[in-house]
Amino acid sequence: MKVVHTFEEVRDLAGGRIGLVPTMGFFHEGHLSLIKAAAESTDTVVVSVFVNPLQFNESGDLDAYPRDLDRDAALAETAGAQLLIAPADSYMYPRQHYTRIRVAGASDGMEGAYRSGHFDGVATVVAKLFAGVRPDVAFFGRKDAQQLAVVRALARDLSFPVEIRGLPIVRESDGLALSSRNIRLDGEIRGSALALSTALFAASDAFEAGERSVAALTHEAATRLGTHSGVETEYVEAATARDVAGVETIEAEVFLAVAARIGNVRLIDNVHLNPGTGLADRGVRLSEPSILYGGP
């Protein structure tokens, strides 16, 4: 695997069908599942590692975001990547950078309401990656369910010839959704963080038992979240997976999402509820501790 820093190098080196895995680095098994899926279905797997300042609305969160490019490069290679592009901030956003992209609809509400400008920053950097790398397929995790809807709309609306694939959330063995931010959950608050998945799984159980009222399901999850000390809930909401549109009754695929602060760490999680099958997609679980904690 080769580490490069410009799109020109990627285009020179990539051949055949190109799979892109856009990331902010500091890999966990969720990222690796995307890279492995890309390796199974494309000829050149390009992993991008870029902590995109445009999508951070809190400079403290940006500064605290974990980074370790050597570790990422070793993990990406093992997972099957051929190229890793790690562009500099000054390459992605030279001093004079004037263009911003807004995807209306999917960017509104939920994360968009709590993180001002977040999805404009996501849309802008993803458009740059699509324009610069020219992937045939791009892989995103369903943990960022709203982001996935934004990216799908972006690719479709701007005529990028790229297929967008969303892959299941990967969880630790106790249910906590993997996030690079999890390494900032020390001691006691690690237990509080479990409140998010516990609340979503309770709502999933209710959904699978037949409940289709969004009000009842969000109430179930919100009540569970509220019982945990150390958890400051931002929202518990459901929306269609395709358009992030609000619904009262679940008749199309919906994701039920929560955002909460645990200490000074902001976490999000979701489950996908499919009325066709009657099943909730809770993602997949690791059987061993995540590589985030010192593995593999």
Next chain:
Amino acid sequence: MKVVHTFEEVRDLAGGRIGLVPTMGFFHEGHLSLIKAAAESTDTVVVSVFVNPLQFNESGDLDAYPRDLDRDAALAETAGAQLLIAPADSYMYPRQHYTRIRVAGASDGMEGAYRSGHFDGVATVVAKLFAGVRPDVAFFGRKDAQQLAVVRALARDLSFPVEIRGLPIVRESDGLALSSRNIRLDGEIRGSALALSTALFAASDAFEAGERSVAALTHEAATRLGTHSGVETEYVEAATARDVAGVETIEAEVFLAVAARIGNVRLIDNVHLNPGTGLADRGVRLSEPSILYGGP
């Protein structure tokens, strides 16, 4: 030459270095100069013909915009194009279209001030053309000098690997800048339309005589424009060609632009003033009547 309607067809058929000439159709010699330049320097010349509703701020102007695809296809072929893509409105903007692009800076002022949302529409459709066609070089006329700056910023900021080339304004033998809208200039108002180029040429003469004050040059042009009956001036302004930034003294390449209404037709024109050479670029002139009037 082949006429197609989707980006998929363009990507299937285009090979080698791809030159893109984005147009709104109803060709005049300005368009043909772009197609010929593309044919000289690229392997596959793709001409797009799409009257982009997003960039029209007046529905009357959109409805009145001249269209003749058969004529355009014949002219494009003669000029050296291999492919003409004429996408349907419903293909470019399906009912659910949420993404808008804004290029700050270059989009502000002048045309941006008088045509609300115009450059957001231009940026969005040009991004779609770049994403869908994947050109190596794209050709634009300098008559839309501000648009050219917007497109350059867009391509750079979004990492599209495309070279942007701006070509000189083509004028009728009396100086009127070619525009597909010129066919709407009947009888007496055709004479009034000449006021734009006359005013700009007077300022160009002053520039070449050594005048470097933007206030003096715009005053010269505005005064000339104001003496013509039937001319309703919208603006006379100068800005840097690169960034569309205001200047007081001409020290880098500047374009001096005018916009005016002649009857119910809105026209724009400009000259480029180069302090390095001391020369004004007034574009090139036809020696015969334009094909707009029934030729070639």
